[in-house]
Amino acid sequence: MSLSLLRIYSSPRLSPSLFFPTPPLSSLCLPKLPNSPSPHFILCCRRNASFSARCGAGVSKGAQYNSRSEEGDEQPMKASYDDDEDEDGQGALSSLVLPERWDVLGLGQAMVDFSGMVDDNFLKNLGLEKGTRKVVNHEERGRVLQAMDGCSYKAAAGGSLSNTLVALARLGSRSIKVPAINVAMTGSVGSDLLGGFYREKLRRANVQFLSEPIKDGTTGTVIVLTTPDAQRTMLAYQGTSSTVNYDASLASAVSKTNILVVEGYLFELPDTIKTITKACENARRNGALVAITASDVSCIERHFDDFWEIIGNSVDLVFANGDEARALCNFEAKESAASAARYLSHFVPLVSVTDGPTGSYIGVKGEAVYIPPSPCVPVDTCGAGDAYASGILYGLLRGISDLRSIGTIAANVAATVVGQQGTRLRISDAVKLAESFEFQLDSSSVGTDHISSV
Numbered sequence: 078m079s080l081s082l083l084r085i086y087s088s089p090r091l092s093p094s095l096f097f098p099t100p101p102l103s104s105l106c107l108p109k110l111p112n113s114p115s116p117h118f119i120l121c122c123r124r125n126a127s128f129s130a131r132c133g134a135g136v137s138k139g140a141q142y143n144s145r146s147e148e149g150d151e152q153p154m155k156a157s158y159d160d161d162e163d164e165d166g167q168g169a170l171s172s173l174v175l176p177e178r179w180d181v182l183g184l185g186q187a188m189v190d191f192s193g194m195v196d197d198n199f200l201k202n203l204g205l206e207k208g209t210r211k212v213v214n215h216e217e218r219g220r221v222l223q224a225m226d227g228c229s230y231k232a233a234a235g236g237s238l239s240n241t242l243v244a245l246a247r248l249g250s251r252s253i254k255v256p257a258i259n260v261a262m263t264g265s266v267g268s269d270l271l272g273g274f275y276r277e278k279l280r281r282a283n284v285q286f287l288s289e290p291i292k293d294g295t296t297g298t299v300i301v302l303t304t305p306d307a308q309r310t311m312l313a314y315q316g317t318s319s320t321v322n323y324d325a326s327l328a329s330a331v332s333k334t335n336i337l338v339v340e341g342y343l344f345e346l347p348d349t350i351k352t353i354t355k356a357c358e359n360a361r362r363n364g365a366l367v368a369i370t371a372s373d374v375s376c377i378e379r380h381f382d383d384f385w386e387i388i389g390n391s392v393d394l395v396f397a398n399g400d401e402a403r404a405l406c407n408f409e410a411k412e413s414a415a416s417a418a419r420y421l422s423h424f425v426p427l428v429s430v431t432d433g434p435t436g437s438y439i440g441v442k443g444e445a446v447y448i449p450p451s452p453c454v455p456v457d458t459c460g461a462g463d464a465y466a467s468g469i470l471y472g473l474l475r476g477i478s479d480l481r482s483i484g485t486i487a488a489n490v491a492a493t494v495v496g497q498q499g500t501r502l503r504i505s506d507a508v509k510l511a512e513s514f515e516f517q518l519d520s521s522s523v524g525t526d527h528i529s530s531v
Contacts, residue, residue, distance in 0.1 A: 096348050176259045178333045181479050185238030185340030187264035189271045192301040193230025209309040210343040210373050218314040221300055234278035238340040240463035240500045246283040247507035248471045261285040265321045267294030287330050309459040331359045341372030344380040357391035371397035377404040393427050396466045399432045418445040429469050431462050448484030451492035462502030465491040
């Protein structure tokens, strides 16, 4: 197995004078400052389904079923199955034999996505502000789905983190040169049909969902409405299974992973901060790198102290867009994404900040490395940041040592997703991207017995 040993110190503040013009990963061997935690070692060892639906979601071709709400009412729904997993004949079920150790384990919200194209009048008639994310209750969700009746839209085993994990698994499919990247997710789904749909579709995407369903719980959903200008408006329904407990199963999974990725949306769930804290502590004790996604500006504003409690004590890598990075820094809107990346890198060893069509930045040691955007014709920006994060993780796991190269990989993955309808990296595109990245893998000299301390 290809391994790269990355030694990172968790420091409350890093000196901005310690930087490289284009910092390699070897520059991340950071000095241990007084009163900071002991250093820890990170071993970096090293398909998606959707269906078109009317007013709901099903789990099999032509399936008709009843969806029971909290109030006990039932609504008949009919769905036609449209599995993009089987494109190019590559939708075979993954093996049920689990690996001894996970390369990446995601801890996040398990949500079923309903996504479709709408116009500005649709949003106006429903009183929705374009480009925002809003948490809705059961009645509000029903009102929007009813308005979408007759429209063409898809449902998929979604959520921001699962988009990243599926893209990573597809990029990291087994090839002749390198082993497959083993990816898993933990979270909370109900015992309803949507919960079963979610688990099965992730498994078909080679992302193992390790958490057991909550008995009598309902699975959360996210409605993603995309307008012709590629802006998306998101409505999240948490469901009744919106609790993630730190149980023996989660503890075992965390202890056997090389990178733990925590989804920022989890901070919205009741009492989840306790679970996040325990998971991060366990991961660090067992030598894992801990990453966190900022997820959403309003989420950061509501849980600002909780975010910084985790970031300050446990996090090695932050994923954010420009607005989210500014929110974490408590910066005004006039501050640049580069400034936010530089500021955050005083507290976190590695920071990834996307800035829409203008490009992105990787922050390290008080500096921000600019990554130019990869050319594309934007179709749907939903999932761009998720795809970018998968590229960063892919580069790290494959042992690429140059940050600019890692950022370029991430930008290419993001551009591919932006140029399509839907949030998931397609299998055929992932294969092409992985092949295009091979020359960078060759130059990184990652071998079976190669272990480098950087």
